[in-house]
Amino acid sequence: MSTDTQTAPRPTWLGLPPLAVGLLVVVLASAYAWLFLHAESQVVVLVLLAVAALAAVVGGRTGADRVLATAMSQHSRAMNGAIVAGLLAVIALFATDHFPLLMLTTVLLYMTAALGLNIQFGYAGMVNFAGAAFFGIGAYTAAVMTTQTGLPPLLILILGGVMAALIGFVLVIPVVRTRGHYAAVVTIAFSVLFKTFLEVNDILGGPQGLMVDSMKILGWDFNASPVLFGVEMSFYLNYALLGAALAVLAFVFTRRLERSWVGLTLDAVRLDDTASACFGIGITRAKVLAFTLGNVMVGMAGALYGMMISFIAPTSFTFSDSLLLVAIVLLGGMGSPWGTALAAFIVIVLPEKLQIIQEYRFLLFSVLVIAMLLFRPDGLLPRTVRAYIPGWRAKP
């Protein structure tokens, strides 16, 4: 939102002030997510999709989106708190169900990874078609380290990110030296190489893959079902909570990065590297920074994903999966963290729920991405002009 909110009357929707509208949207969105994850019958799924489309259109026509945006900038603390509470509520409602929790955690981890790609692609303009490879590096790091070393798994989670960043340095020289399509081709080559390397490498299990030991924090084993109030919960509850923590952390990180001089520098490098250089911006430094930060996030998400599914194989980290991650960034809107969150939910949950499209998911997402690029190139939730401090207003 621009600064003219300081003089304009505060926007309302149906007579409700921005904060009330914002909280209402969070409650409705949480309820919707719960219903959607819960839905079994195809008819219900289709009805829910129609409801979402209708809500988006009506919300746009009646100005609810602008009031919501005001709430997000003027009441950022309350809104962020409400969103986290909504997420925890949805997790709590599924506390005993394996499958919805697995799906939800997958969404959160893909969202974390896509936020990493968003830093590379959306901000610094470096397309990375090897997202799944870096995700896989995190997962394989977790596999080797949880089974071969006595390191605490929480540390291994971080090391998964570090390892992805280190291997990323191998790629960074050709990626930084080339531009545009050439850099993209380098990452495609790496993505294909990575899978082949895993398949022929017996130490890493070859095509059969590897077992991954569970996440444990201070004796709390994530693969054991927690018993709360005498009820046995799904063990995925552990992973959902940690996945939520990781996704929130990644989100806050991305947000703060964007709302800083570093984010500005990355944007400048993406939009015009010649002009950037003339104003003292180190192009290589900025690109290496973005690539590394992004890979750390992708690798950490991959490590936790590996621990959660407890068995990984090369086929889990193919070029198609990399495309899926890029599709999430494009669908949500380049540089838009909220868009990434929404798109991750759509891309992961939709094919699981709508069995008709399961076979054709890659086809469908390809068509969707092309349609987005043609008709709505800024994505589902387009990025807005940078507001360094949410709710900040100039002193008159």
Next chain:
Amino acid sequence: MTRPTTDAVLEIDALSKTFGGVTALDAFTMSVRRGDIVGLLGPNGSGKTTSFNAVTGIFPPSGGTVRFDGADITGLSPQKVYAAGIARTFQRSRLCLPLSIFDNIMIGNHGRLTKGLWFNLMRRRAFRREFEQGYEDARALVRTFSTALADRLFEPVGALPMIERRRIEICRALISRPRLLLLDEPSAGMTHDETTQLMDDILDVRGRIEGLSIIIIEHEMGVIERITDQCVVLNYGRKICEGPYAHIAADPEVQRAYLGAE
């Protein structure tokens, strides 16, 4: 005619640039005195922009030296040339159109911003102070060009008309408080009235900033006559004349090369 070079801020000596077999700049020598506005003239392809690019490190010169404030800056990277105190604008506007006015101006302020990741992400209070300082500086600078524009700093540049974009580009170059400003055809694509306004702005800025020197590439003779203290005329990469406007306008070789006289 020789001028004293003791107070020269920029001294270009025998600067050359060849692209393959093409000599874009041939042993070009000029100097700029502190506080002067120097016009750089010449027909299209005569090497004006090439000289800017060679000075600012967009590409390394093939020969010759560039001295700025007594220090040799020949062949330094664009980043180092900027750090030395030279800022520029571009012939084809090179603003980041999706970013706000404020963002674009802050890109020019890069040298004075704190770039550490820890500072930017974790020390948000200190960041906020730096942001507010940046906002005050940017606002004060834009205000010297247009008060209306100063109230719209968080609007995307892409929505602005050409003259406002040029002003923002000049603000982006000025926010770093350079001692030498290179303006590459700032009036390109503007109407006569807009050009007059912009030149008023440039004269005004020169008056406000003590010791700022400017080199301006410009085609319109009226503009050159009005705002420059000295002029340098290039043709086919070589300097053919220099001096005050009256002198170069009367020079027969300039008239042949540039003004199109038979």
